Amino acid sequence: MYLNPTVTQALWLLPFCLPIAIWVAWTDLKFMKIRNDACLAMIAVWVFLGWPAVGMTLWLWGFAIMAIVLVLGFFGNAIGLFGAGDAKFAAAMSGVFVGGDPVRIAVLYAVCSILALVLQRIARKIPFVLRIAPDWVSWSSGKFPMGLALAMMLIVYLLAAFLPKG
Numbered sequence: 001m002y003l004n005p006t007v008t009q010a011l012w013l014l015p016f017c018l019p020i021a022i023w024v025a026w027t028d029l030k031f032m033k034i035r036n037d038a039c040l041a042m043i044a045v046w047v048f049l050g051w052p053a054v055g056m057t058l059w060l061w062g063f064a065i066m067a068i069v070l071v072l073g074f075f076g077n078a079i080g081l082f083g084a085g086d087a088k089f090a091a092a093m094s095g096v097f098v099g100g101d102p103v104r105i106a107v108l109y110a111v112c113s114i115l116a117l118v119l120q121r122i123a124r125k126i127p128f129v130l131r132i133a134p135d136w137v138s139w140s141s142g143k144f145p146m147g148l149a150l151a152m153m154l155i156v157y158l159l160a161a162f163l164p165k166g
Contacts, residue, residue: 004100010161012053013096016045017158021151024089028147029120032137034085042092050095062095069094086146093154100157109153116149 024038046066051059073087097105123129124139138145 004104005096005158005161006054007161009053009096010158012049013045014155014158016049017042017093017096017154020045021154024147025145025151028085028145028151029138030133030136032083032141032143032145034083034089034147036085036088039085039088039092042089046092046095054098058098059095062098065094065098066091082146083143086150089147089150093150096154097157105157108157109149112153112156113146113149116146116152117144120145120148 020038020041023041024034027038028034043066046059046062050062053059054062070087070091073082073091076082077084077087120138124136130139133139
């Protein structure tokens with residue numbers, strides 16, 4: 001499935017998005033929190049690298065998308081759909097998806113959310129995992145660490161640029 005990122009976009013953004021995504025997934029699994037620093041780092045990636053990655057017009061549209069996702073995230077958090085950190089990180093990373101096919105991006109979001117939920121629920125039942133990470137809040141929480149799904153979505157989207165087109 002071709003999602004639309006270009007190789008240029010991936011080459012500019014992936015080296016910086018990958019460690020941020022790993023950081024977000026780890027902190028959300030361990031603490032059930034996405035740090036503001038991670039959101040600010042993701043915004044900085046877009047501010048400084050978005051323009052060479054996608055060009056001026058799409059870069060500016062990326063900021064508009066970020067604002068829209070932030071407003072929607074604010075309301076989603078207010079009615080209890082997800083946490084504030086999830087909403088902020090979704091907004092911070094949303095610029096990366098500018099120019100992509102919205103339907104395919106929505107499908108990617110759904111697939112990553114389901115996969116992350118299944119993997120997290122399985123992992124918290126494995127004794128070895130519990131021994132190496134006994135204090136991770138997400139193992140005993142009834143809530144889902146959405147940062148895991150968002151991080152997965154971001155990385156899979158950028159990696160899709162390297163898939164054969166056709």
